Amino acid sequence: MGSNKRKKPKADLRNYYTIFWQLGLVVVLLIFITAMKVEWVSEKQDVDLTQEQEVVEMEEIEQTKQEEKPPPPPRPQVPVEVPNDEIVEDQEINIDADINMDEPLPEPEEPQEEEEEDFFVAVENMPELKGGLGELQQKINYPDMARKAGIEGRVIVQFIVNEDGQVEDPRVVRGIGGGCDEEALRVVKEAQFTPGRQRGNPVRVQYSLPITFRLQN
Structure with a gap:
């Protein structure tokens, strides 16, 4: 009877060790899982930040285009008054006139030569x-x-x-x-x-x- 009472505390201690070891293992796993989540979230944030930066860098700034104004319309010409008193004579053109190609063309008139003066104005011995x-x-x-x-x-x-x-x-x-x-x-x-x-x-x-x-x- 006395031997059974001595062995019992040792068995209890082993049970306690097993429980503590399991609890420690669970705590370590929890800490590891928590650390992994924190690292994953931080990496995700870093990736998002780099993507946002890249998007900002790729944006093109649109240049403002100056609108070209069309030239002003030309001024209307001032009408010039034409006197109604002037009468323009109508010239009659005979379109029905027959042209005979066989007839010889009229010879151009020779320019009349000016008559040379047959007198002197000044001579060696005047009259x-x-x-x-x-x-x-x-x-x-x-x-x-x-x-x-x-x-x-x-x-x-x-x-x-x-x-x-x-x-x-x-x-x-x-x-x-x-x-x-x-x-x-x-x-x-x-x-x-x-x-x-x-x-x-x-x-x-x-x-x-x-x-x-x-x-x-």
């Missing part, structure tokens, strides 16, 4: 009035119209002295009227000249004479 200008003035008959009107002055007559010394084509280049111009022409037509000469040969020369009309008091 000379026979008898002088004083003798020619004495042949003048003062016109009554000019006398009554008191017209006085000088009439200049221009003409050609030909190779024979005669006057051709006299004309008044400056007159005074009152019949004096006609009287000056009459007197000059009767004038006789010594013909002008160029290199010893008689030639036609343009000449002018002043015929004076003066009233005597």
Whole structure:
């Protein structure tokens, strides 16, 4: 009886050891599981943060586009008034006119050559009035119209002295009227000249004479 009582405490201690070992094992497992969960959650958070950062980095910033304004419309043209008084003549065009291709085309007109002057203006020996200008003035008959009107002055007559010394084509280049111009022409037509000469040969020369009309008091 005494031996059974001594062995009993040892058996109890073994049972206690087994229970403590099992409890310790459970506690260790719980701690391990808890630690694993904490690490897994932290890794998940880290992954999410990196993903969010990557998303932020990949976002593109849209540039604001400046809207181009269309150019302003052109100003309307101001209408110009056209006078209604002007009448535009209608030109009639004969469309039905027959064209004969067999007919020869009209020859172009040849330009008319200007007639060369057959007289000289200045020569070596100019014409000379026979008898002088004083003798020619004495042949003048003062016109009554000019006398009554008191017209006085000088009439200049221009003409050609030909190779024979005669006057051709006299004309008044400056007159005074009152019949004096006609009287000056009459007197000059009767004038006789010594013909002008160029290199010893008689030639036609343009000449002018002043015929004076003066009233005597």
